Amino acid sequence: MNTLLRNYDPGNFYDELVISPGIPRPSAKLFFELLDSLPTGELERLQKAAETALYRMGVTFTVYNDGRGLEKIMPFDIIPRVVGAKEWRVVEEGLKQRITALNLFIDDVYGKQMILRDRVIPEDLVLSSTAYRPECRGIRVPGGIWCHVTGSDLIRDRSGEFFVLEDNLRCPSGISYVLENRHVLKRTFADSFATSRICSVDDYPLRLLESLESLAPHTDSPTVVLLSPGVYNSAYFEHSFLAQQMGIELVEPADLHVVDGLLTMRTTRGPRRVDVVYRRIDDDFLDPTVFRADSLLGVPGIMEVYRAGRVALANAPGTGIADDKAIYAWVPKMIDYYLKEDPILKNVPTWICSDPREREHVLSNLSTMVVKTTNDSGGYGMMIGPSASRAEQEMFRERILANPRHYIAQETLSLSRAPVLIGDHLEGRHVDLRPYIIYGKEIYVTPGGLTRVALKKDSLVVNSSQGGGSKDTWVLKD
Amino acid sequence: MLSRVADSIYWMSRSLERAENVARFIDVNLNLMLDSEVLEGAQWRPLIITSGDLALFEARYGEATKESVIRFLTFDTANPNSILSCVSSARENARSVREIISSEMWEQANRFYHLIREAAEGEAILRNPHAFYTSVKMESHLFDGITGTTLTRSEPWHFLRLGKMLERADKTSRILDVKYFFLLPSPDWVGSAIDGVQWAALLRSASAFEMYRKRHRRITPEKVANFLILDRFFPRSISFCLFVAQESLRAITGTPENQYRNVAEQRLGQLVARLNYSDIEEIMKEGLHEFIDALQLQLNRIDDAIHETFFAIPKVSGSAFPPQKNLGQ
Structure with a gap:
């Protein structure tokens, strides 16, 4: 065995590559052998070449330092994470079940509110959420589908079982990294793709376009656009990438106007009607006449056109209610209520601070828990108990007491790890997994998704805004 | 096409052409100096006049010398018409129309920008300016060539x-x-x-x-x-x-x-x-x-x-x- 693999110590964690030092997991065996066959220094060379390719393709974000913009590529690790066909089937079925239930929940809370009337979920919890949009009450969406694109974050515990950490039903980002990472790895490990039978992810843009086009039943050739906040948005690369891959216009709010009750875009030949908007802009900034009046962004009047059924929006406004982290705790109950099924994928055990008994439990166990705000994303506003100082814990205790509805707490799970190339050797780093789910005529789950890596040693935070990187994810065919 | 996109494409193209022309002016002047007995300042000042930014130049540098003119016209980001300013604004425009142009065009705009930005950090250009300005022209030609062979005539x-x-x-x-x-x-x-x-x-x-x-x-x-x-x-x-x-x-x-x-x-x-x-x-x-x-x-x-x-x-x-x-x- 080469020194690279011989010296890799998985530690006391579930490791994605090996069972124990030198012994690969069955699904990763072929790739393990490939790694073993590389001469000394080859993996570093491949990593460099891949980074150069990403840099050249402009898969970069800008870091501002001393007032000067410095371009960096999204940190990327060359060693893929391999998931076997059998374990993947559980994830896929579990996510389909979960998204079906979440969509029924959204349709219900903006419709008859049966789940609230039957007292399955506390009414107050739903209606008090800042992500609940009373403006969407009574809207009938095409096909009853609200969440056309979802990204759910999964983690594995010490036993290797997958858990859902959170659901992202507003504008989940990251799929462009999945596609670009794959593009680069195909060039890097061409032989593996010939022999390993890896599920393709390349048809994502096509599937997304098909599902968007199906939202405009009144025309055979709908005009679909992607609405982006603009070039300074951190996900802009992804917006333009997806628009390019789907062959649709990338528009900014100022390109759109409501004319005669229709949504139009300004073109060099005058206004042109838009039928479907894949919006990558938050509810708050969609329409200043309906949501935030102080917002300078947005398209005044777009909600009225939407309510009249003359334009489709994906995701539908209001879906954020289903990724409020306090609502998350109730997803297993939703699955039971709407589908009469047991959840295939479990939640991470979660305590809701607005409940007095659960809050008590959280406050007396702060040092072992992860505390999160219910309505933030990107790894902001959270505290990881085991690594938090006394002072931080006290600060969160006060915050929780002052505004309990705003907080939840979760058990600190021992996240699985995967090897990452650090200098000339491998080190284990914690990972999660975000598959993307498209809800069109049927539900499609990308095989794999974005594996995010906490590049800082021992860190549990994988968000790119907090120094996280990514890996390609290989789901094997049967 | 979208008005905003048309605007960006028009300016992307103008900025790259502008950068190329600035490189042409400087390069020829450098060559000329080798053969000329004219005083240095007299040789370089007309370049600033050509670019139309004399007032800005004088406010920032005062006297026209080889070094000050080269810096102003090549790397000074306070000068909106410097090569670096033009190429980086072209690239920002290209970024905002990536879904319209070919990936090859975008990669070239990106490459062009990185070349200039990296040159701005080193001093190598003053040692061999001719090689640098030739490469600016060539990068611009390469963009034109890629455009000509990858972009639909629409x-x-x-x-x-x-x-x-x-x-x-x-x-x-x-x-x-x-x-x-x-x-x-x-x-x-x-x-x-x-x-x-x-x-x-x-x-x-x-x-x-x-x-x-x-x-x-x-x-x-x-x-x-x-x-x-x-x-x-x-x-x-x-x-x-x-x-x-x-x-x-x-x-x-x-x-x-x-x-x-x-x-x-x-x-x-x-x-x-x-x-x-x-x-x-x-x-x-x-x-x-x-x-x-x-x-x-x-x-x-x-x-x-x-x-x-x-x-x-x-x-x-x-x-x-x-x-x-x-x-x-």
């Missing part, structure tokens, strides 16, 4: 070409104006002994030297002006550029030849007609400087009209669509 292509051609016409006129003024301050000098080296340099900065030779052999000021303004076949002459610009403008609107449907077409058409029916004697009699001044004014007015016609379409208040039935969902 609206984006025509906006791109329109921007490039108007910019090139403007730059050719500027360099002619400044050099002419310095080389031949008074019409009375026409016919007097001239500095062949200087005139050859003027042609070289427009990559026109060899092509001029094939057509006219002997270098005379009048023939040089004739070649750079009126030649129908040389791709950097003002006439040629405006003719091609007009072709693209018509392709965008679908207007038949010899007609116009908007102010941009009207103004460009008038200018092309003027050039088509001019000869160099007439221009020289009127005064070359006066002629070029008027030309640049017209180019600006054409640019304004393009902006008004295509990019800044005002909100429509009246009915743009026939009445719609309620489509429901």
Whole structure:
């Protein structure tokens, strides 16, 4: 065995590559052998070449330092994470079940509110959420589908079982990294793709376009656009990438106007009607006449056109209610209520601070828990108990007491790890997994998704805004 | 296509052409210095005048020296027309239209930018400036070549070409104006002994030297002006550029030849007609400087009209669509 693999110590964690030092997991065996066959220094060379390719393709974000913009590529690790066909089937079925239930929940809370009337979920919890949009009450969406694109974050515990950490039903980002990472790895490990039978992810843009086009039943050739906040948005690369891959216009709010009750875009030949908007802009900034009046962004009047059924929006406004982290705790109950099924994928055990008994439990166990705000994303506003100082814990205790509805707490799970190339050797780093789910005529789950890596040693935070990187994810065919 | 996108493509193209021309000016001047006995400042100041940013330059650097002019025109981000400013704004424009242009074009815009930015951090350029400015020209040519072989000949292509051609016409006129003024301050000098080296340099900065030779052999000021303004076949002459610009403008609107449907077409058409029916004697009699001044004014007015016609379409208040039935969902 080469020194690279011989010296890799998985530690006391579930490791994605090996069972124990030198012994690969069955699904990763072929790739393990490939790694073993590389001469000394080859993996570093491949990593460099891949980074150069990403840099050249402009898969970069800008870091501002001393007032000067410095371009960096999204940190990327060359060693893929391999998931076997059998374990993947559980994830896929579990996510389909979960998204079906979440969509029924959204349709219900903006419709008859049966789940609230039957007292399955506390009414107050739903209606008090800042992500609940009373403006969407009574809207009938095409096909009853609200969440056309979802990204759910999964983690594995010490036993290797997958858990859902959170659901992202507003504008989940990251799929462009999945596609670009794959593009680069195909060039890097061409032989593996010939022999390993890896599920393709390349048809994502096509599937997304098909599902968007199906939202405009009144025309055979709908005009679909992607609405982006603009070039300074951190996900802009992804917006333009997806628009390019789907062959649709990338528009900014100022390109759109409501004319005669229709949504139009300004073109060099005058206004042109838009039928479907894949919006990558938050509810708050969609329409200043309906949501935030102080917002300078947005398209005044777009909600009225939407309510009249003359334009489709994906995701539908209001879906954020289903990724409020306090609502998350109730997803297993939703699955039971709407589908009469047991959840295939479990939640991470979660305590809701607005409940007095659960809050008590959280406050007396702060040092072992992860505390999160219910309505933030990107790894902001959270505290990881085991690594938090006394002072931080006290600060969160006060915050929780002052505004309990705003907080939840979760058990600190021992996240699985995967090897990452650090200098000339491998080190284990914690990972999660975000598959993307498209809800069109049927539900499609990308095989794999974005594996995010906490590049800082021992860190549990994988968000790119907090120094996280990514890996390609290989789901094997049967 | 979207107005905003058309605007970005037009400016992406103009900025790259501008960067290339700045590189041309500097490179030729560097060559000229090797042969010239003129005082250093006198050699470099006209370059700043050509770029049209004299006031900004003087405020920032004072005296014109080789180093200060090179820095100002190449890397100074406070100068919106420096090579670095142009290339980085072209790249930002390219980024905002990535879904319209080919990935190869985007990668080239990106590569071009990184090349300049990295050069800005080192001092290598002062050791071998010629190699650097040659590479700027080549990167720009590479972008043109990639564009020519990967971009569909539809609206984006025509906006791109329109921007490039108007910019090139403007730059050719500027360099002619400044050099002419310095080389031949008074019409009375026409016919007097001239500095062949200087005139050859003027042609070289427009990559026109060899092509001029094939057509006219002997270098005379009048023939040089004739070649750079009126030649129908040389791709950097003002006439040629405006003719091609007009072709693209018509392709965008679908207007038949010899007609116009908007102010941009009207103004460009008038200018092309003027050039088509001019000869160099007439221009020289009127005064070359006066002629070029008027030309640049017209180019600006054409640019304004393009902006008004295509990019800044005002909100429509009246009915743009026939009445719609309620489509429901």
